Amino acid sequence: MSRSGIAWSVIVLSGIATFAIRGSFLLLAHHLATVPPRIADALRMIPAAALAALVAPAVLHPGETFTPLGPRSLAALVALAVAWRTRNLLATIAVGMVTVVIFERFLP
């Protein structure tokens, strides 16, 4: 399959799957007054687990090697502090990008 074919297959398939997820309760179980508490507990874990699983390798293992103290990891720590304090995406990206550029310049 060509690259474009792969891209569009992904787009359509993940689009359909995501719509199914979004519609799950809204379209099928909309008269449920409450979600069973155990299911609600499990669902609540998904954003934290999935997002952390995306962030950590990109920051700690950007290339072939594990670099816990590299420019990206340290810049990410700074960005984490900003994100925690300000809850502001723009500030987090801006500070993170500036910091990583500086660290890549000046760290060995």
Place this chain on the structure above:
Amino acid sequence: MRSFASGAFAVAPVLLGVAPFGLVTGLAATEIGLGMTEALGLSVVLYAGASQLAVVDLLGAGAPVWVIVLTAVVINLRYAMYSASLAPLLSDQPIGRRAAGAYLLTDQAYALTVARSVGAPDAGDGHWWFYLGVASTMWLTWQGTTVIGVAAGNTLPPSVPLGFAVPLVFLSLLIPSVSDRPTLAAGLTGALVATVGVGLPANGGMLLGALTGVGVGYVCSQRCRV
């Protein structure tokens, strides 16, 4: 209709955060060689920023279709949680509106609508119009910034590590999702397993990290007694 306007106004400050997210999404797409049609296709059809970024990343790495789709699904499973919380507020709406609402569902549209409903539980159609005000404004902003991001992507200097913007976006989404000990356990586990499992094929590290993270977090939620 006042509820629609109130929704559009309520989301305005949030848009300051959504706009750079959309720009990064458009930029990331050009980084791996996607054209405007494909990048916009992602934003319109998938319409889910975090998963769009992950999809673009994996497309660039040449991963197989099923791996990419599975990754997108795992990242977007949180929408099930939002769907569940939103459903009672929209349960009396006709199916066409609920379907449109489902398509437009985002973290922010969910959060703002549910928060407002706490103060006004019997708003009836008001919930729907407020939600639509938030969600449609976000949708327009998202598509617009994606287009700008794609257009700008080809003009920025290569010395700026644009790729780092992607984990930064994820990081700023991650922080608010960790609010108690179980979610902290979920996040730490996900981070640890995904990092250790970096070498696993088929994006297995990330998927395993998400799975074990949910597992550990769930167990903690039943036992940790925060």
